[in-house]
Amino acid sequence: MGPSIYAIPLSGSSTMPRQLLTVDERRKLALIASIRRFSPGEFLFHEGEPATVIFNIIAGVAKSVSSLEDGRQAVVAFFFSHDLVGMFEASRYAQSTQAVTALTAYCLPIDALERMLRHDPNLQLHFLCKVSHELRAAQHQAIALGRYGALQKIGLFLDFLDRHPDMHTDDDDRITIPMDRADIADHVGLTIESVSRMLQQLHRTGVIQLDGRHRFRIINRCALNRLISGAMATDATLDAFIPEHNHSNGHTS
Amino acid sequence: MGPSIYAIPLSGSSTMPRQLLTVDERRKLALIASIRRFSPGEFLFHEGEPATVIFNIIAGVAKSVSSLEDGRQAVVAFFFSHDLVGMFEASRYAQSTQAVTALTAYCLPIDALERMLRHDPNLQLHFLCKVSHELRAAQHQAIALGRYGALQKIGLFLDFLDRHPDMHTDDDDRITIPMDRADIADHVGLTIESVSRMLQQLHRTGVIQLDGRHRFRIINRCALNRLISGAMATDATLDAFIPEHNHSNGHTS
DNA sequence: CGTCTACTTGAAGTGAGTCAATAATGGTGG
DNA sequence: CCACCATTATTGACTCACTTCAAGTAGACG
Numbered sequence: 001m002g003p004s005i006y007a008i009p010l011s012g013s014s015t016m017p018r019q020l021l022t023v024d025e026r027r028k029l030a031l032i033a034s035i036r037r038f039s040p041g042e043f044l045f046h047e048g049e050p051a052t053v054i055f056n057i058i059a060g061v062a063k064s065v066s067s068l069e070d071g072r073q074a075v076v077a078f079f080f081s082h083d084l085v086g087m088f089e090a091s092r093y094a095q096s097t098q099a100v101t102a103l104t105a106y107c108l109p110i111d112a113l114e115r116m117l118r119h120d121p122n123l124q125l126h127f128l129c130k131v132s133h134e135l136r137a138a139q140h141q142a143i144a145l146g147r148y149g150a151l152q153k154i155g156l157f158l159d160f161l162d163r164h165p166d167m168h169t170d171d172d173d174r175i176t177i178p179m180d181r182a183d184i185a186d187h188v189g190l191t192i193e194s195v196s197r198m199l200q201q202l203h204r205t206g207v208i209q210l211d212g213r214h215r216f217r218i219i220n221r222c223a224l225n226r227l228i229s230g231a232m233a234t235d236a237t238l239d240a241f242i243p244e245h246n247h248s249n250g251h252t253s
Numbered sequence: 254m255g256p257s258i259y260a261i262p263l264s265g266s267s268t269m270p271r272q273l274l275t276v277d278e279r280r281k282l283a284l285i286a287s288i289r290r291f292s293p294g295e296f297l298f299h300e301g302e303p304a305t306v307i308f309n310i311i312a313g314v315a316k317s318v319s320s321l322e323d324g325r326q327a328v329v330a331f332f333f334s335h336d337l338v339g340m341f342e343a344s345r346y347a348q349s350t351q352a353v354t355a356l357t358a359y360c361l362p363i364d365a366l367e368r369m370l371r372h373d374p375n376l377q378l379h380f381l382c383k384v385s386h387e388l389r390a391a392q393h394q395a396i397a398l399g400r401y402g403a404l405q406k407i408g409l410f411l412d413f414l415d416r417h418p419d420m421h422t423d424d425d426d427r428i429t430i431p432m433d434r435a436d437i438a439d440h441v442g443l444t445i446e447s448v449s450r451m452l453q454q455l456h457r458t459g460v461i462q463l464d465g466r467h468r469f470r471i472i473n474r475c476a477l478n479r480l481i482s483g484a485m486a487t488d489a490t491l492d493a494f495i496p497e498h499n500h501s502n503g504h505t506s
Numbered sequence: 507c508g509t510c511t512a513c514t515t516g517a518a519g520t521g522a523g524t525c526a527a528t529a530a531t532g533g534t535g536g
Numbered sequence: 537c538c539a540c541c542a543t544t545a546t547t548g549a550c551t552c553a554c555t556t557c558a559a560g561t562a563g564a565c566g
Contacts, residue, residue: 008342011367015343066396070483074396087389089261090268094389114264114378121374125367128381135384136340136347138391143319143327146398146442150554181513189399191555196514213513213563230323403522434545444523449546466531466545 002026003033003056003106005126006082007133017133019082020126028123029056032113033106038062038099044085047096051088053107057081060103061166061178064095065186075187077138078179080166084130086110100179145189148230153188154198155227158208162218170215177214255279256286256309256359258379259335260386270386272335273379281376282309285366286359291315291352297338300349304341306360310334313356314419314431317348318439328440330391331432333419337383339363354431398442401483406441407451408480411461415471423468430467 003026006017021029035058038044044055044062055062062079064087076095079085085105087094117124144156158175161167167176177184185192203210207224209217218224256279259270274282288311291297297308297315308315315332317340329348332338338358340347370377397409411428414420420429430437438448456463460477462470471477 010341011344013343066392068396068400068483072400074400076392076396087385088263089385089389090266091264094392117378117381118374121371121377124374124377124381125370128377128384131381131384131388132340132342135388135391136342138388138395139319139329139347142391142395142398143321143329145395147321147325147327192513193515193556194554197554200514230321445545446524446547447522450522453546 002028002030003108004058004082005056005084005130007130010129010132017082020129021123025120025123025126028116028120029106029108029113032116033108036105036107038103038105040099040101042099042103044097044099044103044105045093047093049093051086051091051093051110053109054084054086054113055097055105055107057083057085058104058106059166060105061100062097062103062105063100063179063183063187064097066095073186074189075183077134077141078183078187080164084127084134100183150190150194151198151201152227152230153190154184154195154202155207155224157184157188158202158216158218159224159228172217174211174215174217177216180213255281255283256361257311257335258309258337258383260383263382263385270335273382274376278373278376278379281369281373282359282361282366285369286361289358289360291356291358293352293354295352295356297350297352297356297358298346300346302346304339304344304346304363306362307337307339307366308350308358308360310336310338311357311359312419313358314353315350315356315358316353316432316436316440317350319348326439327442328436330387330394331436331440333417337380353436403443403447404451404454405480405483406443407437407448407455408460408477410437410441411455411469411471412477412481425470427464427468427470430469433466 003021005020007020008015008017009020033056036055038060045051045053047066057079059081062085064076064079064085066074066076068074078100079097085097088110117127144153148156161175161177167178168174169176179187181192181195184190185195188195190198199208199210199216202208202224205223207218207220207227209219211217256274258273260273261268261270262273286309289308291313298304298306300319310332312334315338317329317332317338319327319329321327331353332350338350341363370380397406401409414428414430420431421427422429432440434445434448437443438445441448443451452461452463452469455461455477458476460471460473460480462472464470
């Protein structure tokens with residue numbers, strides 16, 4: 001079918017992401033695109049390399065990683081199907097990007113793409129819309145990283161996964177966690193241990209059900225929403241929002 | 254002269270922001286623009302309002318503020334001359350934006366601007382470039398908020414001010430801090446008290462010199478760079494990087 | 507079935523937040 | 537021009553959430 005870009009449009013009233021490209025635009029983009037596959041852990045490109053292509057993910061998950069000078073790394077963003085990957089500046093990629101799962105993506109050469117955008121303002125407007133969408137996501141992420149507590153960050157992250165149709169692969173309401181704990185930690189600005197503790201806490205208090213390391217289910221959506229809204233941050237307060245939670249388990253003692 | 258947009262270009266090799274618009278583009282944009290002035294504290298627009306115009310700052314400083322559900326606020330970004338203000342989505346502004354200082358800006362009606370962008374792909378590409386620039390800035394901010402310590406955040410913020418030519422208004426090397434401590438705190442994800450403490454610490458250790466509440470000077474650029482690079486975070490380690498710092502001055506009295 | 511890696515759990519340390527008091531600024535009117 | 541007051545900033549003592557360090561445990565894979 002050809003490349004596909006989802007985002008919330010700039011104009012109009014829909015507040016849910018939708019396909020930005022017309023059938024015709026997708027067909028035209030397909031003419032300059034090739035399909036590439038990556039294995040888990042494989043790099044799509046490295047930070048600082050000359051930028052030659054942009055990827056449009058068809059299936060799978062990728063992460064953009066920025067190395068902090070002190071050796072740690074920050075996962076700047078995760079990318080799913082219908083996303084564009086390949087942020088660059090001054091002709092060079094701004095971050096390294098790596099496949100998290102097996103990945104299939106359209107590969108769009110930048111020079112051909114730029115020529116196409118220069119001749120097709122409507123198409124270009126769709127790219128502008130997608131980048132704006134990413135900007136708002138990055139701003140939201142910045143707020144979360146700077147102001148939210150550990151539990152809230154994890155709650156928000158689980159909600160983020162829930163919003164992605166790709167993560168609902170099973171026939172039931174279970175949600176896939178494609179990345180490992182270290183990736184989550186580096187994304188939300190916590191340690192692996194804190195991520196684990198918060199997940200277990202949400203599990204213990206009956207907000208979510210953890211089903212192995214890479215799957216979970218939202219049991220109490222109401223409590224999760226309250227958590228995300230930031231009404232509270234401690235587990236004591238959390239318990240108060242859970243209707244019939246058996247207090248005789250967890251809680252030390 | 255007409256609207257003006259600075260950013261690091263996507264293509265090319267310059268890694269410093271430069272004027273993206275041609276003289277002709279600026280003249281054409283001036284035809285749809287009007288000039289508006291705002292007093293300190295005045296709102297340019299409010300979050301959720303229907304988006305009708307985008308501002309291009311000529312002089313002064315603005316801040317985009319997002320209200321956290323618990324009553325606190327986050328300063329998502331500060332805007333200076335040559336910046337575009339008026340992020341929107343689904344036809345509505347994404348955040349409230351407020352003048353920090355007296356502000357002069359071009360006011361560009363969105364519908365007229367969109368028509369212009371649809372007819373001028375080169376101009377649109379410059380807007381795409383500017384939004385990409387903001388995206389990278391937001392990602393960088395997210396990393397800083399999530400992973401850096403308080404001292405490093407403040408060091409980074411002072412460096413950010415230093416990079417803006419607008420803040421170098423005096424004939425010497427003093428830099429203006431246009432916003433108050435609360436704005437800084439809400440921007441870097443700290444409390445007012447922590448901002449104050451970190452500023453005083455940098456002052457005490459001779460890295461900067463504070464000159465009133467809204468002005469400072471970088472005394473030891475080397476130490477500041479090391480701080481930003483994240484080599485260390487404590488003041489003990491900081492002292493070690495300061496060659497010949499007279500410990501007998503500062504310190505009250 | 508065993509080994510390796512990824513994850514979980516616990517105990518102790520620490521950096522930033524909170525609360526509270528003091529000090530500096532800046533604007534206003536005497 | 538100076539005294540006053542409201543606002544904004546600084547400083548200190550204490551608390552707590554998250555990190556760090558150190559075991560343990562469970563999945564994944566050969």
